[in-house]
Amino acid sequence: MTSVALSAQGSKLEIGAAGADPIFTQIKGFKSYTGFDGSASEIDTTDLNSTSKEFLLGLQDNGNFNFELHINHADPGQLALTAAKKTGALTPFKLTLPDGSIATWKGLVKSVPLQGAVDGVQSGSVTTRISGDVDWK
Numbered sequence: 001m002t003s004v005a006l007s008a009q010g011s012k013l014e015i016g017a018a019g020a021d022p023i024f025t026q027i028k029g030f031k032s033y034t035g036f037d038g039s040a041s042e043i044d045t046t047d048l049n050s051t052s053k054e055f056l057l058g059l060q061d062n063g064n065f066n067f068e069l070h071i072n073h074a075d076p077g078q079l080a081l082t083a084a085k086k087t088g089a090l091t092p093f094k095l096t097l098p099d100g101s102i103a104t105w106k107g108l109v110k111s112v113p114l115q116g117a118v119d120g121v122q123s124g125s126v127t128t129r130i131s132g133d134v135d136w137k
Contacts, residue, residue, distance in 0.1 A: 008033075010098035011096065012095070013026070013027045013067060014095075015081055015092070016091065016093065025076050031070060032067060033065065033068075034067075035128075036062055036103075037064055038060065038130065041058035041059060041061065042056075043058045062130040063130055064127065064130060066126060066127050067126050071122040071124050072122070081112055084108075085110070085112050090106045090108060091106060093106070101137070107131060108129045110129055112124055
């Protein structure tokens with residue numbers, strides 16, 4: 001087998017309570033995710049002696065972490081998500097991948113929408129904005 005592909009099945013997302021050493025609660029109904037999609041800004045360093053545009057990289061912007069859920073308003077993790085949206089508080093998150101890799105970061109919960117349809121379940125696509133570094137272990 002030559003593929004380096006890893007299954008996403010078994011990934012786990014948790015939300016933390018504010019504090020120096022947060023206690024994390026799993027967000028149940030976690031279906032899919034996309035994120036860490038930011039990029040560094042560019043600083044123009046071109047001057048009158050330059051023969052072409054010159055740049056340095058500025059601070060890294062880690063972007064967003066967005067995910068889809070089966071919505072259940074009785075789940076403690078989803079309740080914490082809704083509370084973080086309401087307060088606008090900077091909230092700790094932890095993503096654990098099936099290979100044991102763990103990413104932690106703080107983010108702002110921007111939206112927790114609700115969708116439903118005939119022959120469907122309640123679902124939603126949550127939007128969060130990362131603030132600061134993403135730490136991988």
